[in-house]
Amino acid sequence: MTLLKHRLFWPVAALVTLVVVNVIANPNFAKVTMRDGDLYGNPVTILRESAPLMLVALGMTLVIATRGIDLSVGAVMAVSGAVSLTIIADSPDPGSLGTVTVAIVVAVLVALVLGAWNGFLVSVLGIQPIIATLVLMLAGRGVALLITGGAITTVTSAPYKFLSNGYLILLPVAFFIWVAVVAIVALVERRTALGMLTESVGINPEASRLAGVRSRGIIWAAYMVSGLLAGVAGIINASNTMAADSNNAGYLIELYAILAVVLGGTSLMGGKFSIAGTVIGVLTVTTLDKTIQFFGVPPAQSPVFFAVVVVIVVLVQSPRVHAWGRAASARMRRTPSSGEPPTGPGAASAAKKHEEVAA
Amino acid sequence: MTAVVTETPEVSTMDRVRTFAARRASVLPTLAAIAILIVLLIGAQVEFGNFLTPRNLSALLLDHAYLLVLAVGMTFVIVTGGIDLSVGSVMAFTGILGAQMLASGIPVWIVVPVMLAGGAAIGTLIGVLVQYFNVQPFIASLAGLFLGRGLAYVVSLSSIRVENPPILWLQQTRFLIGEWYITPTGIIALVVVAAGAIVMAVTRFGRTVYAIGGSEQSARLMGLSVARTKVMVYVISGLCGGLAGLLLTAYSGAGYPRYGIGTELDVIACVVIGGTLLTGGRGYVLGSMVGVFVFATITTIISFMGAEQAWTHIIVGALLLLFIVVQRAIVARSDRQT
Amino acid sequence: MTVDTDVRPLVSMRGITIAFPGVLALDGVDFFLRPGEVHSLMGENGAGKSTLIKALTGVYAIDAGTIEVADEERDFASTADAQAAGISTVYQEVNLCANLSVGENVMLGHEPRGFAGISWNAVHREAARHLASLGLDLDTRSPLASHSIAIQQLVAISRAMVLDAKVLILDEPTSSLDRGEVEQLFAVIRSLRDRGVAILFVSHFLEQVYEISDRITVLRNGALIGEYLVEDLPREALVTAMIGRELDELSALSGAAERAIDRTGTPVLSAEGVGRKGVLEPADLDVFEGEVVGIAGLLGSGRTEMVRLLYGADKADAGQISVGGERAKMHAPRHAIDRGIAFSSENRRAEGVVAELSVAENMILGVQAQRGWMRRLSKAEQDAIVAEYMEALGVRPADPTVPIGTLSGGNQQKVLLARWLAMQPRLLILDEPTRGIDVGAKADIQRKVAQLAAEGLSVVFISSELEEVLRITQRLAVLRDRRKIGELDPTEVDLDGLVDYIANAGHTERSATR
Structure with missing residues (x-):
């Protein structure tokens, strides 16, 4: 019972179920092979391809915890990809480590500035997060298009490509990048008081202000982190395709990131958040994406499945469905002993009351 | 002190202005949008010399009829305090669905109702999730966005031409008034605007929409039919999505599953620029129409300048920001009054 | 238990039982409401008052018992159902739509309609008529948000009259009204009662309950304690019925006011001419070590506004504040906290927890x-x-x-x-720390405050309950109409004197100068 009550139980159960279904349907799904001292196979691909979404979702988790949302992450990815690839393309020596380092640093700084802009609109001007970040979501891709001059910039640069396609010990570099970022973020949030103060601001901003919490700084920081991580995600994404496609880079990623955060058990109402939950949520989303492809569905059609997942997830979390579940289990327990008719008024009123309490 | 001042007659006009401002503060953002539209139009005329032509202005409506219809539906949703992200993909889905059905020889009098029903069905799904399962509108309509886009690709992965005469008639017919012209698609869009404006202003349903936007709990305790109304606004928005699919199919002569990507953002931007408060409770359908025309004018100006269309979104984004900040200031002021 | 059977009850609730997961919120409660009476429902927090109201208004379904309205057994599925049967509720936090006009709020859902939909002229004419019948003359086209909470409450009552309510439930309607507004509300309540409306009244203010009620029903822990005519129930008996024990704890505190305070040194907090345009006229206030300074005044007199300025929750645009003799800038709560000042807001839910x-x-x-x-x-x-x-x-x-x-x-x-x-902290500002909480917790908090002050903590204490202020403070600053009108020594005034001071002090010389 306590296991069932753990906040990560359902996210983990969903991921495990998904993997089990895949393995039963096709045992090759979980197959991992060793080639030239590196591991390959579906699980490894999932770990590698999760990287951009993982970074974006991590930033999104912090923003959502402050009761916000960052819709601009996809656009920020496009900008950061465009900036880094344009720098590399314009440099005399695209393959040098120096060029790539400069490109990455500049792109990440630009992303940080964009995040700071969002944070400024939300924390200083007090604009609703959905709207504030909508501005950049709209304008960001336009900016990325201007940077690349409307074309899709392609480059060849081995060190840059290494970020998403290279391997470190056994596993892809991209995997190590996200693990490191997750570890850093988790440490900062939970080993300092930042996590609790963020939750406090997310749950009750005014009470937090009166208690002396520097809400403005905390909220601002969350958007900056989100922008920064989206920038890194944009670089990994661009490194994967080696092309700055301003229209399609990070397209809909904000929505997948939100889905991953919600799957991980963090409420969109802000407050309590779970980094481990988000990691699981992202792995679930990526695995589901792979599963859909595995079943031979064209990638373009996969949104239908994600729509179904979103609906299932929100229904499972919905108080009304919880009440139905309780009423049903109460009936099952009651029927054999008292022989009451299964649709007693009590069950219905209990359901109604619960809804009231939840509301 | 004020008692002395009110005795002079000039100030009583001032008072009337003040009374108007106090009663109708919610119109101010829309008036600002009209001002911006006028400035844009005059500015463009001064710059290009040939901007304010009947032909060009007629094209504004023609090219954005679908956007106008979507904006009407979105206004209903946003005034209740919700949001509908699905409109762009619903439009793509119904458009490609209609094109596919026409291509396989199904008569148009079946196809059009099916397109509208398809949009309304996705709207109903979103509304039910929002109302009966307490799902945030943002998330519920996100599911609608995924669903619409995915279904569009399920219908067809590539574009399908439409050669059905009644559908093409909608676009190709030009009713001329001097040098002005209007197409049936434009008429449909204006009728939708008029219907939307009337419903919002003088029906109990419309007033319930405003009441929900003001305070949903209050609306419920006042005994208004909150549940039905909240589902209905999403159905209306879905229906508008279906109708927009029809208009866009007629306009482009084809259904294409990639149509309308990002359109939801354009629509939201138009509605906000038109003076509707994203927090709900305030806004006008006619204001949204002004917002669409502002958007349309900017697009046209940019193509007149021969500049990159990427600028459209940057400028609309900036304008959106401006409006949001202004709205924020207005709300902050009216909060302080209470 | 004295039940007057002269008048046939309009509402009869019998054996009402409601269980929540793990709690029996109401246990076989009977409640009767007669036409033309004001009936107060009393009980501590958690006694089941709001549950009983929600059962009557169709918000909660009942698990056992019967509800009869006008001799007909009813089972309301929603508030709309209950309203249709003539039961209307006006809540503490006014449940109207602030974005709409006054007239529309009165008529919403019942707008007169003509050929072309809602006829707005008729709406405003009707609304004005209903408002006038309660003695209100308002611009029905003005937005509701531009009126005070008190007016909004009266608008809500007008709305109930549009629905032709036979039963009017007033749930804590007075908690954010000042004295004059309460009088206005009571006048309306009396006139409705005389028209035969049955009124269910809930309030934490005993004075008001005794002033307005004809009958009192007491609940405790979800059970009915009894129904009484107001003249048969002395205050002590009511309090005893509500909390189930004799309560001497509150009176045990008396004596705090006599405690001597050394006011010769540097004050812990000293405010000179602190004010903000439209919020508070510049005012002075000193608080010394170990002193409990009460701020007395009606709601809206500027007392909350004053302490918010002292704390930096709102920014003052005039005057200066010194803490421990040092000039201090108070632009944010943090600045105050850094100087050892703490502030507990009156709005526990929105600004506290x-x-x-x-x-x-x-x-x-x-x-x-x-x-x-x-x-x-x-x-x-x-x-x-x-x-x-x-x-x-x-x-x-x-x-x-x-x-x-x-x-x-x-x-x-x-x-x-x-x-x-x-x-x-060196200084603790408590704004309405005892509002809306039960008598036991109230006594605990008052005792703690007195004890801390005796140990040297300085306290600024705001309460709507003047008896409480008189009991635990050593000095009183009195505010009226966003202006500080003077200071009093609580040992030298009694309750009547204080009420008189709040109401009248300063009036005479002002009218003389005019």
Whole structure:
């Protein structure tokens, strides 16, 4: 019972179920092979391809915890990809480590500035997060298009490509990048008081202000982190395709990131958040994406499945469905002993009351 | 002190202005949008010399009829305090669905109702999730966005031409008034605007929409039919999505599953620029129409300048920001009054 | 139990039982409401008052019992159902739509319609007529938001009359009204009563209950204690019925006012000409060590506004504040906290508790915020703070890991008090710390305040209950109409004197100069 009550139980159960279904349907799904001292196979691909979404979702988790949302992450990815690839393309020596380092640093700084802009609109001007970040979501891709001059910039640069396609010990570099970022973020949030103060601001901003919490700084920081991580995600994404496609880079990623955060058990109402939950949520989303492809569905059609997942997830979390579940289990327990008719008024009123309490 | 001042007659006009401002503060953002539209139009005329032509202005409506219809539906949703992200993909889905059905020889009098029903069905799904399962509108309509886009690709992965005469008639017919012209698609869009404006202003349903936007709990305790109304606004928005699919199919002569990507953002931007408060409770359908025309004018100006269309979104984004900040200031002021 | 059977009840609730998961909220309660009476429902928080109201208005379904309205058994599925049967409710937090006009709020859902939909002229004419019948003359086309809470409440009552309500439920309608507004409301209530409307009245203010009620029903822990005619129930008996024990605890505090305060040194807090345009006229206030300074005045007199300026919750645009003799800039709560000032807001839910965080996290929040996010309190330090205050303030349940949102109002207030005390302030500002909490918790908090002050803490204390202010303060600053009108020594005035001062002091010379 306590296991069932753990906040990560359902996210983990969903991921495990998904993997089990895949393995039963096709045992090759979980197959991992060793080639030239590196591991390959579906699980490894999932770990590698999760990287951009993982970074974006991590930033999104912090923003959502402050009761916000960052819709601009996809656009920020496009900008950061465009900036880094344009720098590399314009440099005399695209393959040098120096060029790539400069490109990455500049792109990440630009992303940080964009995040700071969002944070400024939300924390200083007090604009609703959905709207504030909508501005950049709209304008960001336009900016990325201007940077690349409307074309899709392609480059060849081995060190840059290494970020998403290279391997470190056994596993892809991209995997190590996200693990490191997750570890850093988790440490900062939970080993300092930042996590609790963020939750406090997310749950009750005014009470937090009166208690002396520097809400403005905390909220601002969350958007900056989100922008920064989206920038890194944009670089990994661009490194994967080696092309700055301003229209399609990070397209809909904000929505997948939100889905991953919600799957991980963090409420969109802000407050309590779970980094481990988000990691699981992202792995679930990526695995589901792979599963859909595995079943031979064209990638373009996969949104239908994600729509179904979103609906299932929100229904499972919905108080009304919880009440139905309780009423049903109460009936099952009651029927054999008292022989009451299964649709007693009590069950219905209990359901109604619960809804009231939840509301 | 004020008692002395009110005795002079000039100030009583001032008072009337003040009374108007106090009663109708919610119109101010829309008036600002009209001002911006006028400035844009005059500015463009001064710059290009040939901007304010009947032909060009007629094209504004023609090219954005679908956007106008979507904006009407979105206004209903946003005034209740919700949001509908699905409109762009619903439009793509119904458009490609209609094109596919026409291509396989199904008569148009079946196809059009099916397109509208398809949009309304996705709207109903979103509304039910929002109302009966307490799902945030943002998330519920996100599911609608995924669903619409995915279904569009399920219908067809590539574009399908439409050669059905009644559908093409909608676009190709030009009713001329001097040098002005209007197409049936434009008429449909204006009728939708008029219907939307009337419903919002003088029906109990419309007033319930405003009441929900003001305070949903209050609306419920006042005994208004909150549940039905909240589902209905999403159905209306879905229906508008279906109708927009029809208009866009007629306009482009084809259904294409990639149509309308990002359109939801354009629509939201138009509605906000038109003076509707994203927090709900305030806004006008006619204001949204002004917002669409502002958007349309900017697009046209940019193509007149021969500049990159990427600028459209940057400028609309900036304008959106401006409006949001202004709205924020207005709300902050009216909060302080209470 | 005295039940007057002269008049046939309009509403008869018999054997009402409602169970929530784990709690029996109402246990076989009977309640009768007769036409033309004002009937007060009394009980501590958690006694079941709001549950009973929600059962009557169709918000909750009942698990057992019957509800009869006008001799007909009813089972309301929603508030709309109940309204259709003539039962209307006006809540403490006014449930109208502030974005719409006054007239529309009165008529919403019942607008006269013509050929072309709603006829707005008729709407406003009708609304004006209904408002006038309650003695209100308002611009029906003005937005509701431009009127005070008191007016909004009367608009809500007008709306109930549009629905032709036979039963009017007023749930804590007076808690944010000032004296004059309460009088206006009571006049309306009396006129409705005389028209035969049955009125169910709920309030925490005993004075008001005795002033307006004909009959009182008392609940305790979800059970009916009794129904009484108001003249048969002396105040002591009512309090005893509500809390189930003789209560001498409140009177045990008297004597605090006589405590001598040394006012020769530097004040802990000294405000000179602090004010803000439209909020508070420039005012002075000194608070000395170990002193409890009460701020008395009606709601809206500027008392909350004054302490918010002192704390930096709102920014003052005039005057200067010194803490311990040093000039201090108070532009944000943090500035005040850094100088050892703590402020507990009157609005516990919106500005106090962080509902989903645990009791422990709520307690340490202030200390942690002061240390900054980098220097997290260690587990041991946290436990020490939590253990100390759980014990000292008697927080129930005694489990610091539960979310604070699950506690009763009184216990939430204790946790908030702990949050501020844990910061070890020199000056504690308490704005309505005892509002809306039960008598037991109220006594606990008053006792704690008196004890801390005796130990040297300075306190600024605001309360709507003037008796409370007189009992525990050593000096009183009196405000009226956003202006400080003077200071009083609580040992030299009694309740009547204070009320008289608040109402009349300064009036005479002002009219003389005019």
